[in-house]
Amino acid sequence: MISLDNVHVVFGRGTPLEKKALSGVSLTIKEGAFTTVIGSNGAGKSTLLGVLAGDVIPVEGSVRIGDADVTKLPTAARAGRVARVFQDPLAGSCGALSIEENLALAHKRGQRRGLKLALSHSRRKLFRERIAELDLGLENRMTDRMAMLSGGQRQAVSLVMAMMAGCDVLLLDEHTAALDPGMAEFVMKLTEKIVGANKLTTLMVTHSMRQALDYGNRTIMLHGGEIVLDVEGNNRRNLDVEDLIDMFRRVRGQTLDDDELLIAE
Amino acid sequence: MSQIALWGAVELGLVYAFVALGVYLAFRVLDFPDLTVDGTFPLGAAVTAVLIMAGVNPWLAAAVAMLAGALAGLVTATLNVRFKILNLLASILTMIALFSVNLRVMGRPNVALLSVDTMLTPFYGNGLRDFMVRPMFLLVLAIAALIVVWRYLESDAGLAMRATGANSRMARAQGINTDRQIYLGIALSNALVALGGALFAQTNGFADVTSGVGTIVVGLAAVIIGETLFGSRRILIALIGCVIGSIVYRIAIQLALSSDSLGLQASDLNLVTAVLVTFALVLPRLKRGVLSS
Numbered sequence: 001m002i003s004l005d006n007v008h009v010v011f012g013r014g015t016p017l018e019k020k021a022l023s024g025v026s027l028t029i030k031e032g033a034f035t036t037v038i039g040s041n042g043a044g045k046s047t048l049l050g051v052l053a054g055d056v057i058p059v060e061g062s063v064r065i066g067d068a069d070v071t072k073l074p075t076a077a078r079a080g081r082v083a084r085v086f087q088d089p090l091a092g093s094c095g096a097l098s099i100e101e102n103l104a105l106a107h108k109r110g111q112r113r114g115l116k117l118a119l120s121h122s123r124r125k126l127f128r129e130r131i132a133e134l135d136l137g138l139e140n141r142m143t144d145r146m147a148m149l150s151g152g153q154r155q156a157v158s159l160v161m162a163m164m165a166g167c168d169v170l171l172l173d174e175h176t177a178a179l180d181p182g183m184a185e186f187v188m189k190l191t192e193k194i195v196g197a198n199k200l201t202t203l204m205v206t207h208s209m210r211q212a213l214d215y216g217n218r219t220i221m222l223h224g225g226e227i228v229l230d231v232e233g234n235n236r237r238n239l240d241v242e243d244l245i246d247m248f249r250r251v252r253g254q255t256l257d258d259d260e261l262l263i264a265e
Numbered sequence: 266m267s268q269i270a271l272w273g274a275v276e277l278g279l280v281y282a283f284v285a286l287g288v289y290l291a292f293r294v295l296d297f298p299d300l301t302v303d304g305t306f307p308l309g310a311a312v313t314a315v316l317i318m319a320g321v322n323p324w325l326a327a328a329v330a331m332l333a334g335a336l337a338g339l340v341t342a343t344l345n346v347r348f349k350i351l352n353l354l355a356s357i358l359t360m361i362a363l364f365s366v367n368l369r370v371m372g373r374p375n376v377a378l379l380s381v382d383t384m385l386t387p388f389y390g391n392g393l394r395d396f397m398v399r400p401m402f403l404l405v406l407a408i409a410a411l412i413v414v415w416r417y418l419e420s421d422a423g424l425a426m427r428a429t430g431a432n433s434r435m436a437r438a439q440g441i442n443t444d445r446q447i448y449l450g451i452a453l454s455n456a457l458v459a460l461g462g463a464l465f466a467q468t469n470g471f472a473d474v475t476s477g478v479g480t481i482v483v484g485l486a487a488v489i490i491g492e493t494l495f496g497s498r499r500i501l502i503a504l505i506g507c508v509i510g511s512i513v514y515r516i517a518i519q520l521a522l523s524s525d526s527l528g529l530q531a532s533d534l535n536l537v538t539a540v541l542v543t544f545a546l547v548l549p550r551l552k553r554g555v556l557s558s
Contacts (some may be wrong), residue, residue, distance in 0.1 A: 053438070078441030092438070094431040097424075104421070105428050110440035113421035 002029040002052065002169055004203060007061035009047050021047040022058070023225040034200040034216035036206055038244070043222040045205045049110070054062065054078050066168035080110020083162035087174040089154040092161070095147030099138060099157060102146050103127040104160035130160050132192070153181030157190050159190055163198065170195065172204040176211075183255065209241045223251045266522050272396045273521040276468060278512030279403035281483055283461030284415055285491070285507035289483030290454040293503070295430040300356040300481050301341045302458040304363025305334040307477035309462025311367045314376040314472035323384045327463040334459020335452040337363060342451040367474045375473040382466040399468050406464070410457065411504050418500050426450050430516045458484070479535060482542055483517065487511035489545040508525060518543060 006209040009022040023042050029035055039045045050056035051063055054075035063071045070078045086092040093102045104127070124142070127237040134156050138149070146154060155175055162170060172191065176184035192215060195202050206212050212219050219236055221229035221244075228251045231239060266274075284306060291299035309330040316326035337359060343353035368374065388398050417423045428436040429446040436443050458480065466472040490513050491506025521537050522529050529537065 075437040076440050076442045079438060082438075084438050091432070092435055094428050094435060096431040097427060101424060101427075105424055105436075105439050105441075108421050108425075108439070113425045115417070115420045115422055118424040119419070132549055143528045233331070 001031045001064075001066065001138060003064045004026070004048075004051065005062045007051055007063065009044075009051060009056055009058050009059045013059070016018075017205040020049065020225050021056075024061070025225070025227060026061075027220070027227065029201060029203070029218075031201055033199075034168075034195055034202045034204070035218040035220060036204050036212040036216045037220055037222065038206060038209060038212045039222035040248070044225040045145070045222055046173060047083075047206055047225075048222065049173050049203065052082055052169065053171055058171065078110075081168040082167070083109070083167035083169070084171045085155065085158045085173065085175040087177050089151040089158070089178055093146045093154055095145060098143045098145055099131065099149075100124060100127050100142040102157065103130070103161060103164060106164040109165040109167075120202050130164070131157065134160065150183070150189060152179045155179060155183075155187050156190060159194060163194055165184045166202065170202045172202065173209055174205050177207055191215070197242075199209055209244045212224055213239060213241065213244065221247065221251070267517055269396055270519055270523060271430060271516070272400055274515040276396070276400040276403060278487075278515035279400055279407050279508070280461055280465045281411045281487060281515070282403075282407045282462065282508040282511040283410060283545055284458050284480055285487035285511045286410060286504065287454040287457035287461070288458070288481065289503065289507050290414070290450055292485065293430075293488065293497070295447060295454075296428055297345075297430070297447065297451060298353050298356070299338075299341060299454060300353065301337055301359045301455055302484060303361070303477045303480045304367070305337045305455045305458045305477075306362040306462040306465070306480040307367050307472065307474055308337060308363055308464050309459030310466035310472035310476060311370040311376070311462075311474070312459070314466045315370055315372075315379055317378060317381055317383065317467075318376060323382060323467060325387075327384065327460060327467070328436035330459045331456040331465035334462070335456040337459070338455030339448060340454040342448045343456075346356040346375050346447050363477075364474065367477075371472060371474065374475070375471055378466060378470045378472070384464075386468060403464060403468070405509055406547070410460070411508060414457075415504050432556070479538060482538055483511075483514065484530050486514050486538065486545060489542065490514055493545055493548055514541065535552040 004025055004027045007022055007025045008020070010020045011021055011064035037045050047056055051058055052065065052069065054073055054077070057072060062069060065078065065081045068081070070081065078185065084092065094105070100119055104123060107123065128139050128142055131142065136153060136156060138157065140154060146157070149157065158175070176187050179187060188211065192218065194200070201218070204216065214238070219229070220227050229247055269487050284302060291297045312330040312333045313323070313326045316329060317323050341356045341359040344358060345352045346348045350358070384524060385399060385402055388402055389395055391398070418427060425441045426446045426449065428439065428441060429443045433443045465476065472545065487510040488507055489510070491510030492503065492514070494510065495506035497503045497506070518534065518537060518541070521527060522531060522534065
């Protein structure tokens with residue numbers, strides 16, 4: 001379970017560029033729920049994920065993940081609870097390290113790292129099996145540098161990495177946005193499979209309204225650092241992209257601009 | 266080049282192999298350009314020399330030198346991590362401070378280690394000439410250091426250090442305390458360099474406060490020559506490259522300085538070093554250029 005209580009985030013506090021990124025966000029997400037998050041640029045989507053991941057520490061309010069209050073914990077200290085896949089395929093893995101070394105890193109996420117060999121025989125076997133499940137033929141390239149893979153392959157491996165160690169929440173930050181449509185679809189299907197199989201509490205930020213409604217079981221819309229829409233169950237099933245755009249327009253109180261047409265796709 | 270000069274070049278190359286391993290940790294593994302080593306090398310030499318002259322066991326003296334080096338590294342890391350000073354500048358500050366520290370440690374600009382026992386004393390006089398014993402002794406130590414560094418970098422803890430240098434954001438997301446990795450890595454790096462200084466003092470019979478000038482360039486030269494000759498894909502190969510690169514560098518310098526046709530003299534050493542390092546840096550680029558065109 002995740003719960004945010006009256007979370008405020010301010011960037012550049014006390015400077016002329018001061019910006020309220022989140023103002024009083026309260027949100028409870030049930031164990032095992034798959035929630036999609038939408039909103040225009042600057043709405044606070046990434047900040048929300050950052051607050052959960054530990055990259056952003058709120059100035060007010062509290063954040064709980066599982067049974068722990070993590071409000072003030074830095075990223076590394078809460079990594080055992082949080083698995084992530086970034087938007088930028090280069091951000092979530094080490095390009096200079098091999099596929100199996102990246103998996104070894106993920107295997108120990110949030111745990112003490114000792115002097116044991118990172119790539120023992122048994123671990124190599126385990127990593128190979130996990131990568132083989134992707135069906136991308138990458139199991140024969142385990143010693144290749146991550147940098148040699150395509151963006152889609154890297155995201156697929158990143159998802160496997162996210163599942164190497166247990167987690168209380170999976171954060172997906174527009175993880176298909178940088179991919180071509182075919183690969184994006186593959187990664188989304190894979191995401192759905194993994195989330196379903198592991199009954200993971202998941203938060204997925206997306207720019208695509210289609211994705212936001214097609215996947216998961218709850219959708220929230222952020223605007224100006226506040227939650228302006230929160231639908232699940234039947235209400236959500238009856239929504240289509242048109243309705244979402246309508247709501248989008250209403251909360252913004254202005255006509256559609258190109259940006260919004262783009263995200264409707 | 267005479268046989269003695271060749272053995273001498275190999276010996277010095279092996280002393281600086283420890284510097285190369287340290288520089289590899291800082292520059293390549295952590296991506297931290299650390300100039301502290303220009304101060305830690307003479308620090309290692311100074312601490313060892315003073316302790317040995319005070320009657321301390323030479324092995325213990327070398328161990329204390331490593332500790333001193335690690336502390337110097339921690340100062341640089343603290344300036345960078347805790348006080349957010351740019352890594353290069355942080356290391357220059359420590360380096361400049363160490364010059365004074367080294368003078369304090371020795372009480373004068375240099376200390377001679379004459380007629381005292383060193384780590385090498387028990388190995389002399391076994392039928393081999395002294396100038397051969399020294400490189401052999403150093404080679405054994407260098408291999409030991411190489412294996413320790415290699416095994417560490419292949420462990421979970423070492424992988425965390427490599428991830429910190431390669432992608433620190435990802436490392437944090439994996440639960441790695443990147444600040445701690447920088448402290449640890451820079452301390453380890455400078456401990457190795459100080460060990461190089463300690464061995465320099467014991468093999469050459471003196472410690473001198475000016476002996477650190479250009480340590481970083483020499484270490485970097487060894488790393489780059491190693492990478493050029495062997496590639497950098499695998500950790501073990503890269504580490505072996507550091508050691509051999511250091512020896513090759515010394516032999517190249519020795520050849521350049523001793524060949525009469527070039528008309529170089531000992532004082533041209535730094536110029537030759539700079540040219541050699543530049544060449545080693547540009548060479549891979551040239552190779553690629555030729556291949557692509």
